[in-house]
Amino acid sequence: MIATNTGFGRLQFILLLVLWGSATPLWAGDLSVSVIDDQGELVENAVVVLHPLFDDDWSTLEPQALLMKQQGAMFRPFVLAVGTASTVSFPNLDEFRHQVYSYSKAKRIELRLYGMDESKTVLFDRAGIVALGCNIHDNMLAYIYVSDEPYHVVSDAQGMALIRDVRPGDYEMTIWHPDQKKRRQSYMQSLSVLADSAAVAARIEMRSSRRQQKSPASAGY
Known part of the structure; x- marks a missing residue:
């Protein structure tokens, strides 16, 4: 079960569903967040982050080692969420060379030309949004969302972000998407995790035109 405070921010909760509940253990259950836009369409590639409003021992959360592939002259995935102190490898799965770069404040990257089956790894040690x-x-085009919070998940093609093993307590939940109307302001909502597992749906305002990678065919390759 969760409780929400709709007056906290612009994120609007439209559904509250208790899946199952019991006495709160040290580790609570899963929180499912369904993200939709202001037209009621499912939103893929939205980053959902839970910010704990209580002190706890988060030392069990280890840095991750994740992948941002280059395949078919496209980055895969389009949006990747990582924790600070995590590493991301950039394998080239194409028969031609790539040169990955970013001028973002959170991480400046310049991976000089490298070919098929080669990979380079980057440490992300500062929270922020990195455009590739x-x-x-x-x-x-792709984005890496670097978070210093313990819970951060990207919504899938069905607009669902599944956050596992959420500890009971009070949180602020933010949602970021590269096509949200106010790019510098994540949508925010306060909530309290009270029992094992629950699901909510959240509506965010999106631009009418969406950023996306063009396929190699449409890009003239």
């Missing part, structure tokens, strides 16, 4: 590009293929 390729100096060789202008169609390539």
Whole structure:
């Protein structure tokens, strides 16, 4: 079960569903967040972050080692969420070379030309949003959301973000998407996790035109 405070921010909860509940253990259950836009359409690639409003021992949360593939002259995935102190490898699965770069404040990247089956790894040690590009293929675009919070998940093609093992307590939940109307302001909502597992749906305002990677065919390759 969760309780929400709709007056906290612009994120509007439209559904509250208790899946099952019992006495709160040290580790609570899963929180499912369904993200939709202001037209009622499911939103893929939204980053859902829970910010704990209580003190606890988060030392059991280890840094991650994740992948941002280059395949078919596209980054895969389009949006990746990682924790601070995590590493991301950039394997090139194409038969031609890539040169990955970012001028973002959270992380400046310049991975000089490298070819098929080669990979380079980058440490992300500062929270923020990192926009990626390729100096060789202008169609390539992706984002890495670096979070210093313990819970951060990207919504899938069905608009669902599943956050596992959420500890009971009070949180602020923010949702970020590269196409939200106010890019510098994540949508925010306060909530309290009170029992094992629950699900909510959240509506965010999106731009009418969406950023996306163009396929190599449409980009002229």
